[in-house]
Amino acid sequence: MSPHLPDAHKVPSVDQLDRLRAVTPMYDAVVDEVDGRRIRVGGDWLTDFASCNYLGFDLDEEIITAAERAVRRWGTHPGWSRLLGSPRLYPQIEERLAELLGAPDTLVLPTITHIHMSVLPALAGSGAVFVEAGAHKTIYDGGSYARGLGARLHRWHADDPDELVRLLRSADTAHPRVVCLDGVNSMTGNIPDLPALAKICREWGALLYVDDAHGFGVIGERGDGSPTPYGTRGNAVVRHCAETYDDVVLVGGFSKAYSALLAFVAVPTALKERLKLAAPPYLYSGPSPVHSLAAVLAGFDVNEARGEQLRHTLHRLTARVLAHLRSLGAHTPNRDQTPVIELPLSPGHDLADVARLLWRRGVYVTLAAYPLVPRGQVGFRVQLTSLHTDEQVGHLNSVLTELDELGALRRADA
Ligand SMILES: Cc1ncc(COP(=O)(O)O)c(C=O)c1O
DSSP: OOOOHHHHTSOOOHHHHHHHHHHOTTSSOOOOEEETTEEEETTEEEEEOSOOOTTOGGGOHHHHHHHHHHHHHHOSOOOSOTTTOOOTHHHHHHHHHHHHHTOSOEEEESOHHHHHHHHHHHHHTTSEEEEETTSOHHHHHHHHHHHHTTOEEEEEOTTOHHHHHHHHHTSOTTSOEEEEEESSOTTTOOOOOHHHHHHHHHHTTOEEEEEOTTTTTTOOBOOTTOSSTTOBTTOHHHHHTTOOOTTEEEEEESSSTTOSSOEEEEOOHHHHHHHHHHSHHHHHSOOOOHHHHHHHHHHHHHHHHHHHHHHHHHHHHHHHHHHHHHHHTBOOSOOSOOSEEEEEBOTTOOHHHHHHHHHHTTEEOEEEOTTTSOGGGOEEEEEOOTTOOHHHHHHHHHHHHHHHHTTOBOBTTO
């Protein structure tokens, strides 16, 4: 979820958590059982549209079997930080990932949050970080940490590239400058104009740092034969936009499309070697569990064998929801048909009422409540995965119709 930046530095109070819980059981829920994309919370079964397991790898038999086998061989958990020792699975992942991305090299760490909090400050040094206003909260946190270590922190808006140019022009060129944003945006689902931004960054000697948590596994390189607008191979936004990795740092994660606890940064080998000492999680943090490492390797195989088919299903289901919203005249910012569909409420509608109706109809979503998002963005977000059934998507559409008839969904023409 992108940060409500003016308050993003404040630690939310326990009261706020209580208030969020009072809105709906969809906050801080305990899930008792999973059956495909259905989940049981207490006595209620709901269809899960809050998961980001876009390719359905979380329940893929081939991946589960590979993970079980690896745990038998390696035990449940490596006991070392990566600097002390990496099971062979790590270099296997880094090599295959570099090949998939077409990147010079890759370094993997447990989460994207670890990467933003460690790699971003290492890249920025005592220079400047420029965070796009709709970027994910964890990028902003990494930028704040970099500021604590001596960098300057600025904010810019993707729809105003001149603002970025003005900021870059006034920055001190003696020190590094790092421009950060989401790839597929975590709220809107939209893909940034990477070539235009990379051009600006190169002109001004800055590094472009892109977090494609939601794009990796979903969007990829495009060619004449791409069966969907996603392109093929799921090799993320840089390849999707036909960009290069020159002065572009791609960050991504396996915890969404690949359903495993691991994240990566694509960098040249010399920088990777530097990060092994400069990024504290490589030295000091516990590693990813073995089953996640094995799930990633098996995920590469499944991606190669069945990825296009899974992305085809994912796109078909997503397009069905988007077409339905269009037919209702309801607004979503999603214009790139990625499986992240944000639905802001129309003014005056109470999220608690909407959440209650969704729960009664058995639809589980990601709620975007104030103060987690600005008041104007209050609403909810649904994510599609290739494991949803047509029947489940049909039911979601009928509940969206009901909400629309109540006037709860913002109008496309408002
Ligand atoms: C764009 C983006 N970046 C980072 C994260 C956090 O990733 P991780 O769980 O790997 O720290 C998320 C999670 O929702 C995200 O959407």
